[in-house]
Amino acid sequence: MKSGYITVYLSLVTGILLSLLLTVMEGVRMHTIRTQTECVMDMAMDSALAEYHREMLEQYDLFFIDMSYGGRSPSFSNTEEHIRSYMNMNFRPFQIFNIPVGKDLTALTAQDVQLQQAAVASDEKGEVLKAQAIDYMKDKWGLSILEQAAENAGLIQSGGFLESDVEERRLETEEQVKNAILNKEQQEDEEWEGRDQELPSDVVNQARNEGILRLAIDNSSSLSSASIPVGTLYTGRDIVLEGTGLMQGIQTPSGIADTCIFLRYIMEKCGNYRNRKETSEISYQVEYLLQGRDNDLDNLRGTANKLLLIREAANMAYLYGDSGKQNEARGTALLITALLGLPELEEAVTQLILFAWGYAESVKDMRMLFDGEKVPVIKDGGSWNTPYSQLLTFRGHLSEYPKGQSGLGYEDYLQALLFLMPQEKVTGRLMDIMEADIRRTKGNSCFRIDGCIDGMRAEAAVSSGYGYQYTIARSYGYE
Structure with missing residues (x-):
């Protein structure tokens, strides 16, 4: 029991x-x-x-x-x-792995x-890519890379050189002088001494018509003519794949500091006329960011013309403040207007000579930049390189300049111009460059x-x- x-x-x-x-x-x-x-x-x-x-x-x-x-x-x-x-x-x-298990x-x-x-x-609009690029640059260089991009852009912007009306004023003055000379010709007989009088600006204008690249680059035949199919790249596509944006905890790039760091990244990773990137689809990549054309030649030409306008505006600002150089131009103008019998054109002819002088100096500035030298944004007497005696023959003296001057180099000017652009456009074109270069590599033709x-x-x-x-x-x- x-x-x-x-x-x-x-x-x-x-x-x-x-x-x-x-x-x-x-x-x-x-x-x-x-x-x-x-x-x-x-x-x-x-x-x-x-x-x-x-x-x-x-x-x-x-x-x-x-x-x-x-x-x-x-x-x-x-x-x-x-x-x-x-x-x-x-x-x-x-x-x-054919592991024996129960x-x-x-x-x-x-x-x-x-x-x-x-x-x-x-x-x-590329903020995800931009944020990672900025983090990479901070990890690599720290904040020591905050160089002069913003300051250089500020000099150009504050001087009003991008919005300058130098070319418009030159054309208006030239038209005024030409019309006055034409009226005088109609009033005078065939023995009039001023009938075939040539102005200093006429000689310079002949050079203008050739284009800045032929003047500023010693061997223009070596220029790249490569192109990219912009229509098939990021900015040329109508439909793009969209995600949800930056991940939580990732800060949106903003402010001058982030812009300068990102532009330094661009200058490091993209090629340009002075520093070409090997195995790239186009040679002048930074120039493409500035111009957005589908070929190297147009991008370089557009960039050179923009730099030329900046240099002309800056050089004219200097000439207007240098009484000695104005007196040299006025002396020639007095002689020319006396031969024409049009003393009332003295000031206008003086201005035409100054415009021509400023252009000649600007072309030499461009030659210096393309040769790897530096040119200051704002000049003084010591950095002026075209004497008045060489004005009519300036093309033969473009390579005659002192080496090692202070100022900004070609890449410094490019970086300043990028800073002044809408950054969304810069980032979009950078993604075009990335696509074009990566598609060149094996297995990535549709990247x-x-x-x-x-x-x-x-x-x-x-x-x-x-x-x-x-x-x-x-x-x-x-x-």
């Missing part, structure tokens, strides 16, 4: 213990599923980020995932599938992965900058063969 009592007791206790044991085992299984899912999700996200685009890193020191993975069409679903695939590989490594106690499978957020390089991401938030739906469902989300990016 006593042993039977013990048997019933053990039966009751065993049932309770078995229930507890099974409950604990099931709790362990659920905890294991949760922990394994978290670990596998982290590994999958790391693996996805490890597939960064090699050429973006090699050429531009930027980390981005190309969502086309070398194909023709980038898509968020491609990256989602890569993450899901990595998860399932880590859930069941024994199927890949029973799979979790039997987990990633059923679906959705990108809830994705920071595409071109999002917010698109709007198919690249540098951060994402993914949500995965996981199911277990034992009937459990689990959802997990993770945010990862390059930091």
Whole structure:
């Protein structure tokens, strides 16, 4: 009777213990599923980020995932599938590596992965790409790279050299003088001494018509004529892939400091006339950022003409403040107007001579810049390089200048001009350059900058063969 009592007791206790044991085992299984899912999700996200685009890193020191993975069409679903695939590989490594195992106690499978957020390089008009480039420059150089871009741009802007009406005033003055001479010719006979009188500005104007590149570059035959298909690049496409913008915690680039750092990045990674980038689609890349034309020659010509206008305006400002040089021009004007019998044109002819002198000096400035020398934004007597005696023969003296002068070099002027441009336009054209250069490389003929991401938030739906469902989300990016 006593042993039977013990048997019933053990039966009751065993049932309770078995229930507890099974409950604990099931709790362990659920905890294991949760922990394994978290670990596998982290590994999958790391693996996805490890597939960064090699050429973006090699050429531009930027980390981005190309969502086309070398194909023709980038898509968020491609990256989602890569993450899901990595998860399932880590859930069941024994199927890949032939690892002998017993029973799979979790039997987990990633059923679906959705990108809830994705920071595409071109999002917010390129702010995602710009933010990473600025971080790269800060890590590489610190804040010591805040050079003179803003200050140089301020000198050009404050002097009003970009908005100067020098050319308009020159044309108006020239028309006034020519009309007066024409009227005089109609009134005088054929023996009038001033009939064939040539003005100093006429000689300079003949040079103007040849174009600045032929004057300022010693060997214009060496210029690049390469081109890019702008219509197929980022700024030429009507439809671009859009993400969700900068990831949380990433600061939007703003202010003068960030602009200067980004422009320094551009000057470091892009080629220009003075510093060409090897294996690039076009040689004058910074000039493309300024002009946006589809070929090197037009971009260089447009940039040179803009620099010429700045130099003309600055040089005319100096001439108007130098009484000695004005007196030299006025002396010639007095002689010419006396021969013409038009003393009332003295001031106008003086102005034409000054315009011609300013242009001759500006062409020499351009020759110096293209030769790698420096030219100050605002000149003084010591930095003026064209004596009045060489005005009519200035083309033969363009290479005669003192070396090693202080001021700004060609790249300094380019950087200042970039600073004065709308930065959205600069960033957009930079992405054109990146696409064009990367498409030259093997396996990247269809590369698109709007198919690249540098951060994402993914949500995965996981199911277990034992009937459990689990959802997990993770945010990862390059930091």
